[in-house]
Amino acid sequence: MEKKEDQKLETTETTNNSRRQFLKSSGIAVGGIAVGSALGGILGMYGKEEEAPAATPAESQPAQQHDHALQYFTNRADFEKLGQATERIFPEDENGPGAIALGVPYYIDHQLAGKWGINAKEYRQGPFFEGVPEQGYQSQLKHHQVFDLGLEALDKYSQEKFDALFVALDGEQQDEVLTAFENDEVKIPGLRSSLFFELLRKTTIEGVYADPLYGGNKGMAGWKMKEYPGVQMSYADKVEETEFLKIEPKSLHDTHN
Amino acid sequence: MVTKLPKTDVVTVGVGWTGGIIAAELSKAGLKVVGLERGGDRSTENFAMKHDELRYALRYELMQDLSRETLTFRHNSKQRALPMRQYGAFLLGNGVGGAGTHWNGMTDRYNPYDFEIRSKTIEKYGESKIDPELTIQDWGITYDEMEPYYTKFELMAGISGDETPLRGHRSEPFPNPALKKTPAMDIFFDATKEMGLDPFVIPAANNSQAYDNPDGQHLAACQYNGFCERFGCEFGAKGSPNTTVIPTALKTGNFELRANSEVLEILHEGGKATGVLYMDTRTGERFEQPAEVVAVTSYTFNNNRLLLNSGLGTPYDPKTGRGTIGKNYCYQVIVGNDGFFDDEKFNSAIGSGGLAAVLDNFNADNFDHSDYDFLHGGSVLMGQKGKRPIDENQVPSGTPRWGKEFKAQSLKYYNRHLNLYTYGAQLPTVHNYLDLDPTYKDINGYPLLRMTFDFTESDRKRGKFLNQQTRKILEAMGATHISDDTNMDHFDMTRYQATHNTGGVIMGADPETSAVNNYLQMWEHDNVFVVGGSAYAHQSGYNATATLGALAYRASEGIIDYSKKGGSLA
Numbered sequence: 001m002e003k004k005e006d007q008k009l010e011t012t013e014t015t016n017n018s019r020r021q022f023l024k025s026s027g028i029a030v031g032g033i034a035v036g037s038a039l040g041g042i043l044g045m046y047g048k049e050e051e052a053p054a055a056t057p058a059e060s061q062p063a064q065q066h067d068h069a070l071q072y073f074t075n076r077a078d079f080e081k082l083g084q085a086t087e088r089i090f091p092e093d094e095n096g097p098g099a100i101a102l103g104v105p106y107y108i109d110h111q112l113a114g115k116w117g118i119n120a121k122e123y124r125q126g127p128f129f130e131g132v133p134e135q136g137y138q139s140q141l142k143h144h145q146v147f148d149l150g151l152e153a154l155d156k157y158s159q160e161k162f163d164a165l166f167v168a169l170d171g172e173q174q175d176e177v178l179t180a181f182e183n184d185e186v187k188i189p190g191l192r193s194s195l196f197f198e199l200l201r202k203t204t205i206e207g208v209y210a211d212p213l214y215g216g217n218k219g220m221a222g223w224k225m226k227e228y229p230g231v232q233m234s235y236a237d238k239v240e241e242t243e244f245l246k247i248e249p250k251s252l253h254d255t256h257n
Numbered sequence: 258m259v260t261k262l263p264k265t266d267v268v269t270v271g272v273g274w275t276g277g278i279i280a281a282e283l284s285k286a287g288l289k290v291v292g293l294e295r296g297g298d299r300s301t302e303n304f305a306m307k308h309d310e311l312r313y314a315l316r317y318e319l320m321q322d323l324s325r326e327t328l329t330f331r332h333n334s335k336q337r338a339l340p341m342r343q344y345g346a347f348l349l350g351n352g353v354g355g356a357g358t359h360w361n362g363m364t365d366r367y368n369p370y371d372f373e374i375r376s377k378t379i380e381k382y383g384e385s386k387i388d389p390e391l392t393i394q395d396w397g398i399t400y401d402e403m404e405p406y407y408t409k410f411e412l413m414a415g416i417s418g419d420e421t422p423l424r425g426h427r428s429e430p431f432p433n434p435a436l437k438k439t440p441a442m443d444i445f446f447d448a449t450k451e452m453g454l455d456p457f458v459i460p461a462a463n464n465s466q467a468y469d470n471p472d473g474q475h476l477a478a479c480q481y482n483g484f485c486e487r488f489g490c491e492f493g494a495k496g497s498p499n500t501t502v503i504p505t506a507l508k509t510g511n512f513e514l515r516a517n518s519e520v521l522e523i524l525h526e527g528g529k530a531t532g533v534l535y536m537d538t539r540t541g542e543r544f545e546q547p548a549e550v551v552a553v554t555s556y557t558f559n560n561n562r563l564l565l566n567s568g569l570g571t572p573y574d575p576k577t578g579r580g581t582i583g584k585n586y587c588y589q590v591i592v593g594n595d596g597f598f599d600d601e602k603f604n605s606a607i608g609s610g611g612l613a614a615v616l617d618n619f620n621a622d623n624f625d626h627s628d629y630d631f632l633h634g635g636s637v638l639m640g641q642k643g644k645r646p647i648d649e650n651q652v653p654s655g656t657p658r659w660g661k662e663f664k665a666q667s668l669k670y671y672n673r674h675l676n677l678y679t680y681g682a683q684l685p686t687v688h689n690y691l692d693l694d695p696t697y698k699d700i701n702g703y704p705l706l707r708m709t710f711d712f713t714e715s716d717r718k719r720g721k722f723l724n725q726q727t728r729k730i731l732e733a734m735g736a737t738h739i740s741d742d743t744n745m746d747h748f749d750m751t752r753y754q755a756t757h758n759t760g761g762v763i764m765g766a767d768p769e770t771s772a773v774n775n776y777l778q779m780w781e782h783d784n785v786f787v788v789g790g791s792a793y794a795h796q797s798g799y800n801a802t803a804t805l806g807a808l809a810y811r812a813s814e815g816i817i818d819y820s821k822k823g824g825s826l827a
């Protein structure tokens with residue numbers, strides 16, 4: 001029992017040491033900010049802009065993001081196409097990064113490879129019938145199959161309409177294609193095109209704002225744009241505050257490490 | 258093969274709020290209780306990673322696994338009922354603590370009017386006021402009889418609250434002061450007071466200060482960091498079965514908690530239950546647990562389903578109106594508006610599940626209905642539960658749903674948006690009921706429950722009226738833009754509204770029109786107590802849990818009495 005406690009202590013020590021080590025070597029001034037929170041931001045790659053001097057190579061050279069590889073897609077072209085579609089849903093603009101820079105396509109890839117992709121916690125017994133909209137999802141297809149068919153249809157429809165693949169279209173044309181999907185104007189055997197569009201929209205937004213743990217919301221930049229502080233332990237002394245509080249976000253990584 | 262276990266005094270089917278309360282009260286009184294819970298065990302230590310919106314709120318980590326079991330739904334008997342394949346309108350609890358682990362914590366008593374709704378309506382407005390389509394009936398109990406049990410529930414869960422003149426009398430003040438108000442709540446208070454209304458802070462199980470309850474359980478103080486609804490509290494600062502009644506029951510030594518134990522049937526012979534048949538969900542082994550008393554505490558849906566699948570009670574027949582099991586299924590009328598404030602900026606992430614400004618001026622019979630063609634009303638709220646970033650992307654009407662403008666507007670308004678909504682009453686009719694689905698089965702081969710449900714004309718009128726109030730208040734609060742009113746054409750299974758499903762095993766004074774008496778004891782099987790929202794004869798304009806908690810205390814008294822002298826308690 002005691003031994004375990006000791007070990008635990010030791011690990012924390014090591015983590016703290018490596019944190020200090022990192023801070024020392026990175027040359028970043030942490031100021032009054034709790035080490036945990038600042039570090040979370042730095043490891044999250046964007047760092048605290050005002051405190052991380054531009055000269056720091058860490059800013060332009062992010063730590064390797066090992067989860068940015070493919071678990072579900074087998075072919076780069078499909079992944080690129082998915083990326084471009086998500087970028088139209090949540091584009092880069094003067095507010096900050098869009099879906100691609102946020103890692104959203106990786107988020108979706110990982111979701112399709114996991115239990116959501118195969119509707120693991122959903123009722124999947126037949127018979128399947130189309131219901132009224134208020135009866136919800138009644139497709140015999142699993143989420144990952146909806147993406148497979150939907151992405152295939154993106155190209156098919158783009159070819160028909162513009163004689164080019166989806167990725168070769170300009171932004172406005174891509175929007176036109178996606179709008180047709182949204183409005184159920186695209187015929188896909190076995191699938192309403194709006195179902196694909198709705199899942200694409202839903203997962204894109206998830207990838208922007210889910211904890212970076214899941215591969216999107218890179219550097220918590222989704223949260224930063226929204227001025228959402230992420231994972232905070234207590235607001236007990238802030239709940240009555242009338243001024244808007246600028247709080248540097250933290251993530252589950254900070255809670256856990 | 259079924260292994261027969263030694264007999265116990267009482268077995269509970271499920272260990273959530275109602276099962277937990279029954280277990281605590283009976284084991285304190287010296288009865289031996291076995292709690293069978295189909296889901297796993299868990300407590301505060303399991304919630305360190307709770308600030309994960311995706312895992313808990315959108316992938317339903319703590320909820321019933323629908324691949325094993327769900328229900329089917331149709332609007333009316335002409336439609337084909339189809340399974341609820343994914344979650345939407347409501348979320349079903351699973352695991353020790355039930356939905357009580359991940360509830361928000363808003364804690365309302367029902368209005369004195371509710372318990373005698375039929376008599377009081379006739380007394381004041383005459384019988385013709387009641388739409389013949391509605392099957393409202395008195396509950397067989399009065400508010401005064403309920404009052405001591407509400408108090409017990411509130412003291413146990415450490416409810417933090419404000420007094421208001423528009424609710425029933427209280428024998429004791431709330432055990433804790435109301436939660437702190439956010440600046441947005443001050444705007445709601447100022448605007449509604451100006452309108453001559455009576456705002457207050459809704460009573461909540463999110464404790465405003467550290468608290469020791471009468472059973473000696475310690476609750477920490479709420480940190481206002483959101484993540485209550487759909488999440489367990491990592492500080493133990495929310496009154497939940499896990500922080501209160503379950504440890505209390507375990508402390509007595511008279512309570513045996515068996516997790517991963519799914520009850521398949523209630524066994525009975527000669528009009529009396531003999532126990533339950535259950536399965537260890539990990540090994541697949543089946544057991545018979547004999548018991549003197551069976552407490553059915555598995556939430557509204559499985560309370561109904563287990564009775565129907567076990568052949569207990571008389572199923573309701575919507576054609577003749579006879580029979581009771583499945584009758585008066587009700588939900589809730591939830592309407593409202595989003596308000597967008599161009600000149601304000603709120604700290605929208607800050608809040609607590611049960612933190613809300615509320616008013617009851619349009620609830621129950623608190624206003625004169627002579628000039629309205631509907632009964633009852635609802636509470637009007639502005640919640641401050643801590644906005645979550647994936648779920649909350651409200652934009653003013655007319656904004657595209659995606660693309661550049663959506664992005665800009667959803668970012669801009671995240672901290673400049675407030676939502677007003679209602680918990681509106683939803684009154685029963687012959688057309689809305691629960692029975693067994695003829696087609697779809699659960700993983701063990703038992704029929705799923707089938708819900709036949711839609712809003713009635715009177716619900717739509719009540720909804721419209723309540724929506725006018727939320728809009729007016731937002732205008733008075735200075736909202737720059739206000740979203741469209743809620744569409745009440747049909748009940749929508751895909752939009753989250755509330756896990757406030759009631760009825761089907763309703764209480765009353767007459768065995769012809771109710772399934773249980775006012776101790777929640779079945780008229781037809783006196784050693785079966787069916788405890789939960791399933792006992793409500795209608796849905797009122799409030800959050801649903803305090804009333805089922807109070808009824809669980811009452812049923813506990815009934816079971817103790819029954820175990821001494823037997824027979825019907827009414």
Ligand SMILES: Cc1cc2nc3c(=O)[nH]c(=O)nc-3n(C[C@H](O)[C@H](O)[C@H](O)COP(=O)(O)OP(=O)(O)OC[C@H]3O[C@@H](n4cnc5c(N)ncnc54)[C@H](O)[C@@H]3O)c2cc1C
Pocket residue numbers: 270271272273274275276293294295296347348349350351352353354355356357358359360361362363364365486487518519520521554555556557559610611756757788789790800801802803805
């Ligand atoms: C997200 C959310 C927020 C909520 N917020 C509020 C709120 O703010 N205010 C409010 O008043 N109410 C709220 N509620 C509702 C509240 O949680 C329920 O009213 C309350 O938990 C019901 O208590 P119960 O004992 O009937 O059911 P539960 O607490 O759900 O317990 C039932 C238990 O029975 C178990 N069970 C079911 N079938 C079987 C079986 N066959 N065998 C063994 N075990 C079984 C289940 O696994 C479950 O653990 C909320 C609910 C949810 C989901």
